[in-house]
Amino acid sequence: MSMTTRIIYQPYHHAGHASLRAGTPVACRTAEEGLRRAERAFSAGLVAGADVVLVRHDEDADEFGDPEFIGRLGDTPDPAEPS
Secondary structure, X not given: OOEEEEEEEEEEEEOOOOOEEEOXXXXXXXXXXXXXXXXXXXXXXXXXXXXXEEEEXXXXXXXXXXXXXXXXXXXXXXXXXXX
C-alpha cells in the first residue's frame, strides 16, 4: 500500500453576503510553510480566512483520509460543510 501525507493550505474568499468560496488549494512541503502562507495572506488582507490541513492519501485505492486541521485563521467554513 502506497500512502502519502500532504499538507494543504486552503484559502477562502468572501463571496457576497457573508458566504465564503474556496480559493485554489496549495500543496506545501511542511506544516510550517502552510502556516506561514496562511498567516501572510490573512494579515495582508488577501484572504478572508484559511485552513492548513494534513491529509493522508492511499494512492493504490485513490482514497483520502479525513483532514487533520493544523491551523485555521479568520473566516472559515464549518469543517462538516462542503466549501
